[in-house]
Amino acid sequence: MKLPELLEQRAAKIAEMRSLQTTADESSRDLSGEERNRFDALETEVNGLDSQIKRAKTLDNLERSAEATPLNGGTRDFQTEASRYSLTRALAHASGLRVDAGRELEVSQEIENRSGRKAQGIFAPDSVFRVQRNPNMEQRVVTSAGDGAGLVFEDGRPQDYIDALRANLITARLGATTLSGLEGNVGIPKLASSAGAEWIAENGALTSADGDWDKVTMSPKHVGALTEFSRNMLLQSSPDIEQLIRRDFAASLAVALDAAALVGGGSNEPDGIITQLIAGSGLGTLGGPTWSEVLGMIANIELANAATGRL
Structure with a gap:
């Protein structure tokens, strides 16, 4: 069973459980024996669905990150098929013209499988652009x-x-x-401050300075x-x-x-590199910077120990 169907079933069962409890609360009473049995049965079913949902999500994530499987039982991989993708054939098919767009449809389906999203028209690989x-x-x-x-x-x-x-x-x-194949928010580790070094006397103790x-x-x-x-x-x-x-x-x-x-x-x-530098450089706008303002930006980068590449 597919993940959307499992989620739908889970939501329906939880809604029924809520209905049973609401009925009892409105009557200022506890659940009856029959209601409690039904509530417990629904809870067991929800727990079972949770296990299935977890497995389905795991499989979806693994499939999205996996190498592409051959299309139509062939030996060529996804990247090869994507390189032969025709944008005009895809558009002609979508506009109702009778063209052979088999490859384009299969590539679109593969992108759907990997992204977990349904195309509103037809997907095209980013290599096309x-x-x-x-x-x-x-x-x-x-x-x-x-x-x-x-x-x-x-x-x-x-x-x-x-x-x-x-x-x-x-x-x-x-x-x-360029990072490709990302999904959702991405966190990149950053060393905010490194461990400090210090000079000590012979047999002296170092002070702990964790990064x-x-x-x-x-x-x-x-x-x-x-x-x-x-x-x-x-x-x-x-x-x-x-x-x-x-x-x-x-x-x-x-x-x-x-x-x-x-x-x-x-x-x-997104925030651009230069925009991020302006605030600390004294450079008012990018409209007409003076040479001294440009030098000031370079100086601030060097003073921040950030001149690790080409300026």
Whole structure:
């Protein structure tokens, strides 16, 4: 039995137990013999369900963190199948077009199993939205008769496709660490203060100075990109709309991540690195810092013994 069904049964039994007790309380009496027998029976059943729920949760957690199983009984693993995922086929299937989207549907199902969440449409692996270099772009509704008209033609030079001007991305080049496969809040251990050393006389006793450990807790933030394009764009466009859509999404997400990592602090955004430094550096805003303010920020970092990387 699946976890949601077990939880539903448990809730129903507890509701019945509460009803029995409420009936007795309203009559200012204790449970009758029959009511007590039913209450005890329900309690036993709830305890049994608790054991099943615990096992189901354990299995769900293990399955989410496990390596992917082959799809359709094949020998290729999840990452191989995900690398062949077609965003346009997935979107065409979701829009009702008759296309072969078997791989896309199975990859979506595997992501559902791993994440424990039901897709509201169809899931796509995050690798689809990654670009190796120079990402970022913003896109509005693209149709064959509107903004996307330049991609629908009889005679053109798709090999000379001109991309949009994009912001340079900095965070990845500076060596930012990316953590994948996280679920819920994540605690990273932190050494708040280390044990102290002291000079002592011969045969003198050292004073105990234990280290103090803490943790930095990260909570999930959500970022996404939304674009629309028409059926004609799926059927007629050239060059390959698959790569254009992937690049567009990846670029939009990459710039959003870069801006949040460096500055952030906006609505629903994480706190960026520079935003965290401003308070203690005397740098009023990022709008027009003076050279002395920049040097002051560097000095404060060094005085805090935090200059462990490149400034």
